[in-house]
Amino acid sequence: MSDKAVLGRGVAALLSNADEAEREDRYFLCDIDKIQANPNQPRVFFDAEKLQELAASIREKGVIQPLLVTRGPGNQYTLIAGERRLRAAKLAELEEVPVILLDRAGQDESLELALIENIQRQDLNPIEEAQAYARLMEDFQLTQEEVGRKVGRQRSTIANALRLLALPSAIQQDVAMGALSEGHARVLLRVKDDTERLQSVRDKILNEGLSVRAAERLCARHPGLPTKNASSGSATAVQAGLPASYCQDLSIQLANHLHSRIRIVQQGQRGRLEIEYYSRDDLDRLVGLILE
The missing domain is CATH 1.10.10 (Arc Repressor Mutant, subunit A)
Structure with a gap:
């Protein structure tokens, strides 16, 4: 079994195929100053408050989950996974941390392991x-x-x-820092090609504390349409069928629920609802959501 296949299943899984001597060589307490950060670390932002909380836990209970490392230059080791634990251990002023040495991991596999480990921990x-x-x-x-x-x-x-x-890098930064939620970001995707409107909606979300639903309504409104209270020079004929704004709101709600592109096509009082899917698996997922 490869190291990649057992990643996240604990020390026993990583060392299951090793004999006793190899276990001792691969699992040991390592001088914390000998561990270098992984240059391929996918994580950019580290929440200072959460790091302090982890450091407090480590002071009390130690580092429960070992860090994964490979041999680096000289008498050093390169971190594959566990940078939050390493940073928190330094805050806790530990001199040594438990590690598992993965000598078989090359540079490419090291990157893949680091990426997968971080994703599976669900704290990116x-x-x-x-x-x-x-x-x-x-x-x-x-x-x-x-x-x-x-x-x-x-x-x-x-x-x-x-x-x-x-999304533009500035909006991505807002999401990464937590200023905008992922739900808000998905709404902003609808106006990403209109730079001025994108910035305007983003500013309203932040300045007025708009909910995701309120942001959806704001993005659904055509920028050239008058509001309800605006006067019009001439009467506009009411078309048969559902109002376009209502259809657009429904499409947005369904798209957010199904995570797929939705289109409502009107034909007088009748019409059809189109749900786009991208593969057989995606179709099965959509059917499951509809029937649940």
């Missing part, structure tokens, strides 16, 4: 998670479905996360 922010998926796809020529299998996610989850990377 939405942008870091999307970037980790993108790196897995780009560096290892993986499809969205293959990435999903490696990290235990649905393909649709990978696809929706990757869409966040289409």
Whole structure:
């Protein structure tokens, strides 16, 4: 069994195929100053308050989950996974931390292990998670479905996360820092091609504390349409069927629930609802959501 296959299943799984002598060589207490950060670390932001909380826990209970390392230059080790634990251990002023040495991991596998380990721990922010998926796809020529299998996610989850990377870097920074929620970011994707409107909606969300639903309504409103109280020079004929704004609101709600593109096509009083899917698995997912 490969190290990658047992990642996240604990020390026993990582050392299950090793004899006693090899276990002692691979699992040991390492001088904390000999561990170098992983240059391929996908995490960018570390919450200072949460690090302090982890450091307090480590002072009381120690580092329960060993760090994963490979041999580095000289008498040093390079971190594969566990940078939060390493940083918190330094805050707790530990001199040694438990590690598992993965000598078989080359540079490429080290990156893949680090990416997968961070994703599976579910404490990346939405942008870091999307970037980790993108790196897995780009560096290892993986499809969205293959990435999903490696990290235990649905393909649709990978696809929706990757869409966040289409936002401008400034908006991505807002999401990464927690100023904007992932839900707000998905709403902003609807106006990403209109730079001025995107900035306007973003500012309203932050300045007025708009909910995701309020932001949806704001983005659904055509910028050239008058408000209800605006006067009009001439009467406008009321078309048969549902109002376009109502259809657009419904489409947004369904898209957010199903995580797929939705289209309502009106034909007088009748019409049809179109739900886009991207693969057989995605179709099965949509059917499951509709029938549940």
